[in-house]
Amino acid sequence: MLELKNVRKSFGGLIAVNDVSFDLGDVGISGLIGPNGSGKTTLFHLISGFYKLDSGTISLKGEPISGLPPHAISQLGLSRTFQQTRVLPFLSTLDNLISAAPNQLGENLLPLFFMAKKVRQEEALNREKAMEILEQLKLSDLATLPAGDLSYGQQKLLELGRVLMADPALIILDEPTAGINPSLIRSLVTTLKQLRDKGIKIFLVEHNMPLVAELCEKIYVMDSGALIFSGSPEEVQGNKRVIEAYLGRDNNAA
Amino acid sequence: MDYLYHILVLAMIFSIFAMSLNLELGFAGLYNFGHIAFFAIGAYTSALLSLNGVPIPLAVVAALVVAGVIGAILARFTLGLTGDYFGIATLVFAEMVQLLLLNERDITRGPMGLPGIPRPAWIGSGPESLVWFLLVAGMGTAIVFLLLQRLANAPFGRALKVVREDEFVAQALGKDTTRLKTKAMVVGSVLAGFAGVLWAHYITYISPADFTLNETIFVLLCVVVGGKGTNLGPLLGGFAIVFFGEFVRFIPIPSEFSRFVAPLQGMIYGGLLIVMMLKRPQGLISESRR
Numbered sequence: 001m002l003e004l005k006n007v008r009k010s011f012g013g014l015i016a017v018n019d020v021s022f023d024l025g026d027v028g029i030s031g032l033i034g035p036n037g038s039g040k041t042t043l044f045h046l047i048s049g050f051y052k053l054d055s056g057t058i059s060l061k062g063e064p065i066s067g068l069p070p071h072a073i074s075q076l077g078l079s080r081t082f083q084q085t086r087v088l089p090f091l092s093t094l095d096n097l098i099s100a101a102p103n104q105l106g107e108n109l110l111p112l113f114f115m116a117k118k119v120r121q122e123e124a125l126n127r128e129k130a131m132e133i134l135e136q137l138k139l140s141d142l143a144t145l146p147a148g149d150l151s152y153g154q155q156k157l158l159e160l161g162r163v164l165m166a167d168p169a170l171i172i173l174d175e176p177t178a179g180i181n182p183s184l185i186r187s188l189v190t191t192l193k194q195l196r197d198k199g200i201k202i203f204l205v206e207h208n209m210p211l212v213a214e215l216c217e218k219i220y221v222m223d224s225g226a227l228i229f230s231g232s233p234e235e236v237q238g239n240k241r242v243i244e245a246y247l248g249r250d251n252n253a254a
Numbered sequence: 255m256d257y258l259y260h261i262l263v264l265a266m267i268f269s270i271f272a273m274s275l276n277l278e279l280g281f282a283g284l285y286n287f288g289h290i291a292f293f294a295i296g297a298y299t300s301a302l303l304s305l306n307g308v309p310i311p312l313a314v315v316a317a318l319v320v321a322g323v324i325g326a327i328l329a330r331f332t333l334g335l336t337g338d339y340f341g342i343a344t345l346v347f348a349e350m351v352q353l354l355l356l357n358e359r360d361i362t363r364g365p366m367g368l369p370g371i372p373r374p375a376w377i378g379s380g381p382e383s384l385v386w387f388l389l390v391a392g393m394g395t396a397i398v399f400l401l402l403q404r405l406a407n408a409p410f411g412r413a414l415k416v417v418r419e420d421e422f423v424a425q426a427l428g429k430d431t432t433r434l435k436t437k438a439m440v441v442g443s444v445l446a447g448f449a450g451v452l453w454a455h456y457i458t459y460i461s462p463a464d465f466t467l468n469e470t471i472f473v474l475l476c477v478v479v480g481g482k483g484t485n486l487g488p489l490l491g492g493f494a495i496v497f498f499g500e501f502v503r504f505i506p507i508p509s510e511f512s513r514f515v516a517p518l519q520g521m522i523y524g525g526l527l528i529v530m531m532l533k534r535p536q537g538l539i540s541e542s543r544r
Contacts, residue, residue, distance in 0.1 A: 074426055112408050
């Protein structure tokens with residue numbers, strides 16, 4: 001699905017991502033963990049095209065995507081959320097979703113005038129789909145409200161809904177549960193599992209370890225820009241290097 | 255009555271101009287401070303061609319095309335810039351156009367301007383022509399308004415707003431932000447050119463002094479006062495500001511102070527802009543937060 005080969009990125013003297021290689025394969029939900037500053041978000045920015053690689057390649061479904069602009073990568077079936085929620089505050093909740101539908105004919109000028117009927121049909125379909133997703137995320141009552149008026153947790157859900165509008169092959173989520181309350185976390189987990197069962201692959205960065213252990217079949221661990229371990233949740237919990245990365249080495253511990 | 259007609263025509267021309275700027279500023283979030291350049295390009299292209307014997311309808315079409323093409327070229331070179339830098343680049347572009355008009359004397363006659371710009375024969379040139387011109391301007395305003403409404407209420411308008419609100423999100427959602435912004439600038443430039451065309455053939459005399467930073471601020475005022483992000487806002491804003499400006503003329507000012515009147519008008523406009531931004535930043539017509 002998503003394959004990284006020798007991916008490297010530095011900012012000045014700081015090597016943020018150092019020679020990372022892995023292949024997500026056919027795993028439903030994969031997790032990426034690591035201490036703060038270990039390069040997780042940078043790696044996500046590289047995958048989604050917001051940062052340019054220094055070297056290495058990234059491919060999606062066997063096609064190279066490194067070097068493509070973010071919108072092109074998105075159109076190839078990779079959708080992402082951001083660590084800090086980024087809804088469109090002045091657009092309604094519903095419009096936030098509808099605008100996330102990919103490749104809309106009505107976003108071009110000429111079809112607006114010469115294929116008006118087709119544009120209307122497409123818009124009606126997108127609206128229907130958006131309403132379904134709002135229903136699924138239990139946000140239907142808020143459809144007409146500006147998205148900026150939603151609570152932080154609701155905005156996180158809306159971001160996830162936006163990703164769903166695109167029918168992606170792979171979703172990458174940067175800390176989907178950060179700052180949202182336990183009951184919303186449960187509904188998020190349910191949604192993620194439903195998506196997995198539909199065959200959508202998910203790759204997430206998360207600090208909530210019990211959640212990672214519950215959701216992810218395979219976990220990748222980064223420290224100081226390098227991939228130090230990957231394996232099942234049980235393997236990761238028992239691995240000495242992972243524990244060191246989080247807690248420090250014995251001889252350094254005060 | 256003729257005076258009222260005259261003011262109405264001016265208001266309509268500035269409404270069109272304001273609506274065209276609003277597509278860039280209000281919808282796409284592009285703070286174009288050089289929009290007057292396209293007004294000037296439209297006016298000069300149509301004026302020069304028709305003065306040289308090209309039929310007026312053809313000259314008008316050519317003016318719109320030239321404005322659009324130059325808009326695309328400007329977009330190509332400025333859309334890589336973000337925020338303030340885009341604003342500065344467009345401001346400089348407008349200055350460049352004005353300097354060009356001033357100095358290419360062989361073509362533009364420089365500061366002397368272009369007098370005697372022809373009007374279509376059926377409009378005529380006497381006082382009775384005013385009604386006809388009012389009709390033409392009214393139809394032009396209606397067409398531009400309806401066209402922009404069509405764009406604004408379509409996925410295109412929504413996509414522009416997505417770009418305005420958060421460019422990163424727009425890209426993550428698969429929107430080619432540069433292409434969307436380029437389209438907004440090209441359409442905006444063509445419509446500004448149209449306003450310029452109307453101006454040139456209505457006033458029948460243009461000179462580089464008509465297209466300065468002052469006019470840019472004037473049209474910005476129309477957009478901000480009217481309400482950016484809606485089409486009705488700048489339409490009404492154009493009328494409000496033009497009528498307000500004419501109203502200021504009638505303030506009884508003792509003749510010994512009359513030399514202060516023109517600067518006073520500018521000060522009032524500037525003051526109004528500041529007050530609006532502080533007290534009602536959304537403008538008279540607020541963008542509906544559906």
